[in-house]
Amino acid sequence: MKPSLRCLQSVQRLSMRPKSTSFIGVGRMGSEMAYNLFSKQFAKKPEAQFVVCDAFPEAASSFARNFATAFPGANIQIAQTPEEATLASEWIVTMLPSSAQVKTVYGGGIIPTLRSLPAALAQKTVCIDSTTLDVDVAREAAKDVIATGASMVDAPVSGGVTGAKAGTLAFLVGGPDASFQAVHPVLSMMGQRIVHCGPSGAGLGAKICNNLILGVQQIVVAEAMIMGQKLGLDPAVLSSVIGSSTGNCWSISVNNPVPSALPDKLPPCERGYEGGFATALMEKDMGLASDIASKTGTELPLGTAAREVYRRMIEKEPELGRKDFSSVYRFLSRDT
Ligand code: NAD
Numbered sequence: 567m568k569p570s571l572r573c574l575q576s577v578q579r580l581s582m583r584p585k586s587t588s589f590i591g592v593g594r595m596g597s598e599m600a601y602n603l604f605s606k607q608f609a610k611k612p613e614a615q616f617v618v619c620d621a622f623p624e625a626a627s628s629f630a631r632n633f634a635t636a637f638p639g640a641n642i643q644i645a646q647t648p649e650e651a652t653l654a655s656e657w658i659v660t661m662l663p664s665s666a667q668v669k670t671v672y673g674g675g676i677i678p679t680l681r682s683l684p685a686a687l688a689q690k691t692v693c694i695d696s697t698t699l700d701v702d703v704a705r706e707a708a709k710d711v712i713a714t715g716a717s718m719v720d721a722p723v724s725g726g727v728t729g730a731k732a733g734t735l736a737f738l739v740g741g742p743d744a745s746f747q748a749v750h751p752v753l754s755m756m757g758q759r760i761v762h763c764g765p766s767g768a769g770l771g772a773k774i775c776n777n778l779i780l781g782v783q784q785i786v787v788a789e790a791m792i793m794g795q796k797l798g799l800d801p802a803v804l805s806s807v808i809g810s811s812t813g814n815c816w817s818i819s820v821n822n823p824v825p826s827a828l829p830d831k832l833p834p835c836e837r838g839y840e841g842g843f844a845t846a847l848m849e850k851d852m853g854l855a856s857d858i859a860s861k862t863g864t865e866l867p868l869g870t871a872a873r874e875v876y877r878r879m880i881e882k883e884p885e886l887g888r889k890d891f892s893s894v895y896r897f898l899s900r901d902t
Contacts, residue, residue, distance in 0.1 A: 580653065583687065586615035587752075588651035588658045590671055591697070592629045593620070594841065595723070596661035598730035599696070599756045603659070604633060606755040608640050617654045619645040621667075648675025653683075657752065658693045664850050665699040672707040680714035691716035694749055696737070698722045698774070698851055701767040701858065708741065708766040717745045720766060721753060722773035726821075726843055734758045738776075740769035774858060777851040780816070781891070782872045784848075787817040788895035791824050801827040823895030834890035842890030849876035849887075 587607060589600040604616040616633070620626040626644045633642050645651035648671045652658060658676060662668055672695075680688045693711050695704065695718065704720045711718040719741030729735045735757035739746050746762045753760045763772045790813070794804040805827040809819040821842070822828045825835050834842035852873035859866045879897040880887040886897055 586655035588655035652679040689715035738769040823892035839889035839893040
């Protein structure tokens, strides 16, 4: 029998706030992160309350159903809106697609709700945003949250869906030192490496620099794998050679784009490029890098070319936009 799920009342009992964590955005990454966080919190404090919220209602309800089945007796609830999620919990984690959604969720939900709360309650609230988004938008949201008395850090992640599921993510944190110390135990329930990169926005800066490299790397790996096969090389042999040579990188040894090239691993190419890091999100991250480059006067010859490849890929084959970005191999194989 399926467990029955409760939805939060519009005015959640504020008395539960100290024992409650809300997770907003339970998509590919958020659902795995929330599962780790809630299950570890439940093991420590069975009386805790867990709240999920998503613009796609089925994402929140299927998460809550799965969690309630795995942890009978856990108090898992669904918030219909970010306002409800903010009223419900002192701890709020957000994992949204990008800047537009963070503006909506924070500017239109979390921040006005914090302003409406008694100061003593607002001050106890801690917001962790793990979205990869524009540094300036993130700094603006953090400034407005902090002005209510609450705390906020940017904590984008590296490690993908596999790392989110395994609880081995790296968190790149931006914010005041006291906030970093406060969020560290919570982030440790979802990841292994928690790095304080500097003040607000610094975590995002580090994340965007990393993804600039990754976006270029995945394309050049696809190019090499296509060229090698045209020369008659077996993709598993070629991957093994590169994987133990100076060309080794995550895109060849973990996220290899050629089916059967990594016999002992299961990268997204083994399931039709489903379930990894969407090409549309990579194109978004390359755009974030190019915005920073314009503002800082940085030349990005490879980054600009790579962004154009992803843009063309999504335009010509829109279904590849939601598949893992290693499907650039499939796109370039057909394109050449
Ligand atoms: P996703 O699209 O699978 O999940 C985002 C979720 O947010 C969805 O469930 C969506 O319905 C929800 N959402 C959107 N707007 C909302 C709103 N207004 N209110 C509430 N919920 C809303 O994306 P993802 O792959 O989980 O990525 C999330 C973030 O993590 C992105 O910024 C991405 O760049 C970053 N990231 C992703 C990966 C990866 O491998 N997928 C790796 C590292 C970082």
